[in-house]
Amino acid sequence: MADPFTWDAALLRRYDTHGPRYSSYPTIYSFSDDFDEQAYQAALARSNADGRPLSLYVHIPFCRKACHYCACNKIATKNAKVVEPYISRLDREMVLIRPHLDTRREVAQLHWGGGTPSFLSLDQMSDLIDRLDARFGLSNSRHRDYAIEIDPREADVFTLRHLQALGFNRLSLGVQDLDPRVQRAINRIQPRILTEALLDEADRLGFRSLNLDLIYGLPLQTRDSFAATLEQVIAMAPARISVFNYAHMPERFTAQRHIRAEDLPGPEEKLAILRTTIAMLTGAGYVHIGMDHFARSNDSLAIAQREGTLQRNFQGYSSHAQCDLVGLGVSAISCVDDVYAQNHINLADYEAALDASHLPTARGIRLTFDDRIRRHAIEQLMCDMKLDLDELSETFGIDAPRYLEDALERLETPQRDGLVLIEGHRVVATPLGRLLIRHLAMAFDARLPLKPDDRFSRIV
Known part of the structure; x- marks a missing residue:
């Protein structure tokens, strides 16, 4: 059984930290x-x-x-x-x-x-x-x-x-x-x-x-x-x-x-x-x-x-x-316009809100301009396994390489380890980097704790 790419178990273990799954950005903890x-x-x-x-x-x-x-x-x-x-x-x-x-x-x-x-x-x-x-x-x-x-x-x-x-x-x-x-x-x-x-x-x-x-x-x-x-x-x-x-x-x-x-x-x-x-x-x-x-x-x-x-x-x-x-329903999350909104996660609270003719919204967040830029970058990485910084610049009217300089600096070590290629204004996950795409996405997360804790699952 041939591997589809060069496997490095030691490197995967080293990067197997706790991190978000990025079904949203910002994550629910924000x-x-x-x-x-x-x-x-x-x-x-x-x-x-x-x-x-x-x-x-x-x-x-x-x-x-x-x-x-x-x-x-x-x-x-x-x-x-x-x-x-x-x-x-x-x-x-x-x-x-x-x-x-x-x-x-x-x-x-x-x-x-x-x-x-x-x-x-x-x-x-x-x-x-x-x-x-x-x-x-x-x-x-x-x-x-x-x-x-x-x-x-x-x-x-x-x-x-x-x-x-x-x-x-x-x-x-x-x-x-x-x-x-x-x-x-x-x-x-x-x-x-x-x-x-x-x-x-x-x-x-x-x-x-x-x-x-x-x-x-x-x-x-x-x-x-x-x-x-x-x-x-x-x-x-x-x-x-x-x-x-x-x-x-x-x-x-x-x-x-x-x-x-x-x-x-x-x-x-x-x-x-x-x-x-x-x-x-x-x-x-x-x-x-x-x-x-x-x-x-x-x-x-x-x-x-x-x-x-x-x-x-x-x-x-x-x-x-x-x-x-x-x-719709208990604990359900909506993503509408520039907002995430989550319903009550407890059934009794969900029922009580509706019985009082209120939407059962328990918490949420309205995204800032910075959030929207970083959400776009993270989603592109998670979906396409690559990020075009020129496209990001055009979409948001910014100089993306300069705006996201902090993220690109955090990618320097993964780049040296062969997880990501930065070619001009393109960031591309390597085959091994695709397995650690959550870690690569974390570089763009401005709301992440300095040391992600076990609220998040392990990456691998």
Whole structure:
């Protein structure tokens, strides 16, 4: 099995520090509690002037059983009665947002995440889609990107047919690992046949893109066991594969306290798993988009990266650039105009705000001019694996090399180590640097603590 580039484990370990994932810049740790619903309403109103398409994210926090690795905002319950009141609150949130939005704007993107959106019954899924359509007007365009996260343990072929009828054209299935020993260790028993059956049906129904989520660094994993999982996943031939780095932070996430630290692969084994993953997936024809994401060369993510239109948001990489993101539901984050706004992360607080006819905005931030420049630079690096400083100068009316002199100085050591090339006014990540793209992006982060702490996950 040939490596796609020269591997330097010692260098990767040296740069394996804590750092943001940059699903936003500034990161959520810069959000302020002083940011309120009036500030969010003003941003929604300002966004109408640009008339950009809308992206709607709906957070469904419920799941029937907590997986031990999970770090999502979730509520583990078997009580299906919690759904109807929650859908009513979601509708109330839509009603309060709608007066501030020009709803003639196309909803080009829709994403249901969680938790587990497939916790909803088919009738409840229909009800929620109807409410979204009534409030915002959903799109019938063949270019729309309507995605939902699915737990193969809960969905079946009838679920997929129903989702297709509702307008969804992309699916993301949680797998994590196909090794039964690992599944038992993470409290997620999921026989391979469940995933295969859904993939076969989704392919038959003509869903545009299928994504499988995997996690490396889980308890009892080895390079050989994960290679066996990858062989099976490659045989299923999904269009996209996400391979996330497990961040063990039991002090922050209660569920992770069920995982024994001694069962986790050590640093060398974890790097070997990553090396195996990249070699096997690129060898099978997948393009390494960046960080955790791989896609077939004809998938919209790979095409967007080639065309320079790839975008990064709270759901990962997106092929739909230049949308205003409106987040609905507990803990959901919106990115509208020059503002990030996050809803209450506690369900009771979220409900109380809506019951009092207030938007459930808990915190947020309005970006400064400096923030917008650095966000653009970081997003270009994270998406394109390169940064054109001349384009940045033209976009913002600045002398970018001079303005970002501090960042370029911080890149001098990574440049000497062969992680980045600075050619004239172009910054280009090398193949090894792409694995450490978060570290390279940190050079442009003016809000980062001098020593990033364990609020952030490790980079590799």
